[in-house]
Amino acid sequence: DAMVIQNPRYQVTQFGKPVTLSCSQTLNHNVMYWYQQKSSQAPKLLFHYYDKDFNNEADTPDNFQSRRPNTSFCFLDIRSPGLGDAAMYLCATSRDLAGAASYEQYFGPGTRLTVT
């Protein structure tokens, strides 16, 4: 019954070694989001896709990229992870971007990234 699935749940990568985190959804929602959450902090929006339209937050580092090959899947690529990129990465979806339907976001369980 999982609606937003993130794989893997735990990921260890080496400093500078590219890593990809994946997210899939069974809700057929138009919007998919990626958040970064560091320890004891609130989730921080990195970017989102509305259908195929990509929207980057102004302060998201260039090191972070995303791909959405189809409605169901979205990937987060970290090109050269640094120690400061260790965090929980959360994927979320919503039906729309405007109006009441936009506010109920469905979050996945997250992927905890460790950088060694």
Added chain:
Amino acid sequence: LAKTTQPISMDSYEGQEVNITCSHNNIATNDYITWYQQFPSQGPRFIIQGYKTKVTNEVASLFIPADRKSSTLSLPRVSLSDTAVYYCLVGEGKLIFGQGTTLQVKP
């Protein structure tokens, strides 16, 4: 996006009603007020959403005064499992999380 202010932490005991108030003085006409709950090592979970007056669901109630510059999340008869971080968000579209309120429920 309207900025929100809520207490950093609150303590309660099992069986009590908990009210968490959020200030959002710059709320815009089109903005909705939404609350999320987050347990450790899990993604946030939608609790309730409202525009004005009072909204109630099976989990919580949301009280919004006429000026909409604040809102109060009410959790009836909390249990230990309600220990979590509660986020108040205001806006339209993408979510910008504030610091949240860490609720600790004690036996």
